[in-house]
Amino acid sequence: MGENHSFRSYNDEQPNQLRLLIMLHNIGATESSKALTIQQISEWTRMEAPELQGHLQKLITSGYAQSFRSEETDKYHLTIDGIRKVLSLYS
Amino acid sequence: MKVAKLTWEFPPRVVGGIARHCEGLAKALVQQNHDVHLFTLDFPGSPNYEEMDGVKVYRASTELGHPNFLTWVLLFNHFLSKRMADVSQSFDFDLLHVHDWLAAFSGISFKHYLKKPMVLTVHSTEVGRAQGLHSPNSFSINGIEWWATYEADRVIVCSQSMKTEICDHFNLPWDKVDVIPNAIDTTQYQTSVDREMVRKRYGVGYGEKLILCVGRLVPQKGIEYFIRAIPTIARRYPEAKYIIVGEGWSRDILEAEARASGHGGKIQFTGFASDKEVIDLMTSADVLVVPSIYEPFGIVALEGMATGVPVVASQVGGLAEVIDHDRTGIFVYPRNPDSIAWGIDRILSDPDHAKWLTENAKEKLHKAYSWETVAMKTVEVYRKVVE
Numbered sequence: 510m511g512e513n514h515s516f517r518s519y520n521d522e523q524p525n526q527l528r529l530l531i532m533l534h535n536i537g538a539t540e541s542s543k544a545l546t547i548q549q550i551s552e553w554t555r556m557e558a559p560e561l562q563g564h565l566q567k568l569i570t571s572g573y574a575q576s577f578r579s580e581e582t583d584k585y586h587l588t589i590d591g592i593r594k595v596l597s598l599y600s
Numbered sequence: 601m602k603v604a605k606l607t608w609e610f611p612p613r614v615v616g617g618i619a620r621h622c623e624g625l626a627k628a629l630v631q632q633n634h635d636v637h638l639f640t641l642d643f644p645g646s647p648n649y650e651e652m653d654g655v656k657v658y659r660a661s662t663e664l665g666h667p668n669f670l671t672w673v674l675l676f677n678h679f680l681s682k683r684m685a686d687v688s689q690s691f692d693f694d695l696l697h698v699h700d701w702l703a704a705f706s707g708i709s710f711k712h713y714l715k716k717p718m719v720l721t722v723h724s725t726e727v728g729r730a731q732g733l734h735s736p737n738s739f740s741i742n743g744i745e746w747w748a749t750y751e752a753d754r755v756i757v758c759s760q761s762m763k764t765e766i767c768d769h770f771n772l773p774w775d776k777v778d779v780i781p782n783a784i785d786t787t788q789y790q791t792s793v794d795r796e797m798v799r800k801r802y803g804v805g806y807g808e809k810l811i812l813c814v815g816r817l818v819p820q821k822g823i824e825y826f827i828r829a830i831p832t833i834a835r836r837y838p839e840a841k842y843i844i845v846g847e848g849w850s851r852d853i854l855e856a857e858a859r860a861s862g863h864g865g866k867i868q869f870t871g872f873a874s875d876k877e878v879i880d881l882m883t884s885a886d887v888l889v890v891p892s893i894y895e896p897f898g899i900v901a902l903e904g905m906a907t908g909v910p911v912v913a914s915q916v917g918g919l920a921e922v923i924d925h926d927r928t929g930i931f932v933y934p935r936n937p938d939s940i941a942w943g944i945d946r947i948l949s950d951p952d953h954a955k956w957l958t959e960n961a962k963e964k965l966h967k968a969y970s971w972e973t974v975a976m977k978t979v980e981v982y983r984k985v986v987e
Contacts, residue, residue, distance in 0.1 A: 537665035
């Protein structure tokens with residue numbers, strides 16, 4: 510199959526923040542009751558907190574994730590647009 | 601008949617066409633006095649049980665996750681099975697109807713546990729979506745799809761091209777597969793829309809052309825080829841505005857492509873839009889472009905036909921069966937920006953012809969694509985497996 514007739518694979522082209530979005534979805538951070546702290550996300554993703562925070566901020570700016578403060582800790586979860594973005598990979 | 605339907609996608613969890621298909625079919629089956637129990641996944645804000653126009657909807661909560669996609673699919677199937685196990689204590693289902701590979705694990709387990717027949721609808725294939733198998737996950741998904749078609753008593757697809765694809769690819773017996781096209785509820789599209797207000801809302805001025813594209817922002821939808829056609833279209837129609845509706849993993853890439861086209865200011869990405877917003881936009885647009893490169897059916901073309909917008913579509917897969925070229929719409933070559941620009945110009949340059957196309961399209965739609973007909977044909981398949 511020629512180059513022009515093959516799809517790009519999402520695995521090849523996902524920027525890190527999209528990979529993070531997918532991971533957050535697959536580990537279940539899809540609503541406020543299932544939101545995770547930076548430390549919990551770091552354990553799942555093996556990303557260091559500063560890098561993670563940068564990616565999460567970009568996801569929040571794009572409207573795909575949101576955060577709230579609970580018991581003096583920031584928690585993060587996907588928005589409905591974020592969930593739909595991830596599901597588009599699989600459908 | 602008592603039918604247990606399994607799907608990973610059901611409103612408001614809408615990703616692609618499966619949710620709309622399952623909703624339309626389930627409601628039409630209920631109208632024909634069948635008892636439909638639908639098992640699906642949870643979605644923020646949705647109850648874990650509700651009745652929607654008589655369809656009993658059970659949403660399974662996925663209580664465990666995993667970063668790996670296939671592991672996550674296996675986990676959610678476990679929770680789907682758990683929900684089915686509870687409900688099947690109270691209802692004696694006549695059959696199971698599974699939609700796509702994502703719910704296949706639960707469906708196959710319950711087929712064996714309940715000793716009931718299983719019907720599988722294949723909405724698309726991994727090899728088609730990805731135009732090949734390029735990763736370990738793809739190979740696994742392909743294997744699961746084959747396994748599901750093997751376990752199913754009968755397989756339903758939405759177009760002849762899909763029947764050919766799955767019979768060739770999975771070595772399925774030709775007579776095991778039934779073709780039942782998709783449909784839409786045309787009454788939803790017969791609403792009064794203030795076109796000027798809608799156009800104003802999206803910054804489309806009086807006399808400007810509105811060219812619309814609706815679909816998930818993923819490579820198989822071919823939206824990049826539509827964006828590449830825009831410089832050619834803009835030379836002939838400098839005031840035209842372009843609206844791209846949908847969400848998907850390629851959005852960043854497509855937005856970058858739009859900026860690089862030199863016409864980024866005229867191209868608007870709306871993200872996910874509600875059904876009402878999509879209808880408003882389709883009713884207000886001058887052309888609907890469906891530039892897909894892989895499309896098992898292409899329900900968006902039917903939606904466009906129902907709203908009365910002229911449709912320009914790639915001649916691929918199911919689209920090639922839905923549209924009659926130059927009679928109910930315009931066909932263009934897939935992956936070909938020049939051809940897409942030609943098709944759009946064919947519509948915009950001849951409004952009388954465009955109007956004639958939309959009248960023909962509406963007539964065809966009413967005759968061939970109603971949920972009532974789809975439900976009747978589906979029940980014929982159910983009867984084959986139950987008897």
